[in-house]
Amino acid sequence: MEKIRILVVDDDDAIRDVIQIYLRNAGYEVLQAEDGQEALALLTQTPVQLIILDLMMPHMDGISFCLKLREISHTPIIMLSAKTEDMDKIHGLSIGADDYMTKPFNPLELVARVKSQLRRYLDFQQPSGKAQDxxxxxxxxxxxxxxxxxxxxxxxxxxxxxxxxxxxxxxxxxxxxxxxxxxxxxxxxxxxxxxxxxxxxxxxxxxxxxxxxxxxxxxxxxxxxxxxxx
Incomplete structure (x- = not known):
């Protein structure tokens, strides 16, 4: 069975590397991008099943990336941000993110949320088997x-x-x-x-x-x- 592939988009090398370590330990394949532009270019070549996305980045921030992605894809997005205000969380969710975590975060909690998002998303890719589809x-x-x-x-x-x-x-x-x-x-x-x-x-x-x-x-x-x- 092909490994599930996750894209981590963040301009902080250390954060990307920490997330990658925990996700690989959980059995996922991990790709990295430094900003939204690089992420969009990568997605034209390689499909992924989930995206972990920083809100504040140079060149193309998380909001702009999310809006562009939602024009073409339903891929789940977990948004990361140092902002803790409820309105920032609501804004992130309103433009298409599926979940939102504030920095600093517990990597184990992030992995748990990744599993939750993937479970539902991958279920949608299979016939439901229910009598009423x-x-x-x-x-x-x-x-x-x-x-x-x-x-x-x-x-x-x-x-x-x-x-x-x-x-x-x-x-x-x-x-x-x-x-x-x-x-x-x-x-x-x-x-x-x-x-x-x-x-x-x-x-x-x-x-x-x-x-x-x-x-x-x-x-x-x-x-x-x-x-x-x-």
Missing amino acids: ILELRSLTLNRTTHQVLLQGQEVRLTPKEFAILELLLEHQGMVFSAERIYTAVWQEPFMESESTVMVHIRNIREKIEKSPRHPEYLKNVWGVGYKID
Whole structure:
């Protein structure tokens, strides 16, 4: 079986090398890039299954890289930053990152998050084996087998986490899910002050599938309880 390949993008040589050591010990193949431009050039030649991305870099920073990548790829991104403010985390998630860690970080925790992201992403690459691979609601269609979402016949590009949230809610149409229940089901890890993470992903989904995100037709709030699709 071919090794899973991970790209580490950071202008700090020492950080890249530390991450590479831990990931290789976990059995992954690791590629390195010093900035977003180098990373994009590398990706045209070599596919990867996950990207670990620094926010602040010269030439092309993490935000610019993430925006460009999301035009063409759903590859999971774990963003790294020395910034600790919630708004920085929310911004990183809102432009397409799947997870966010602040520096300094525990390399073992990073490896655990890598495994969590890869588990869900690689599951999406295989047929689900479920009886119902097509989930539909009015003009919205989610195909588990092809990992596609269509709205009125037009493809909607979602990140793996956005897809997983939409899949969960479409599979249980009309049921209300709290932010905690969504997080534990999709991220598959304990819920610890992660409500803002779920909120950002819900907002991103609405911006992609709703005519008016402020007045959603599909993904609705149940105030004080959670979210549902009906």
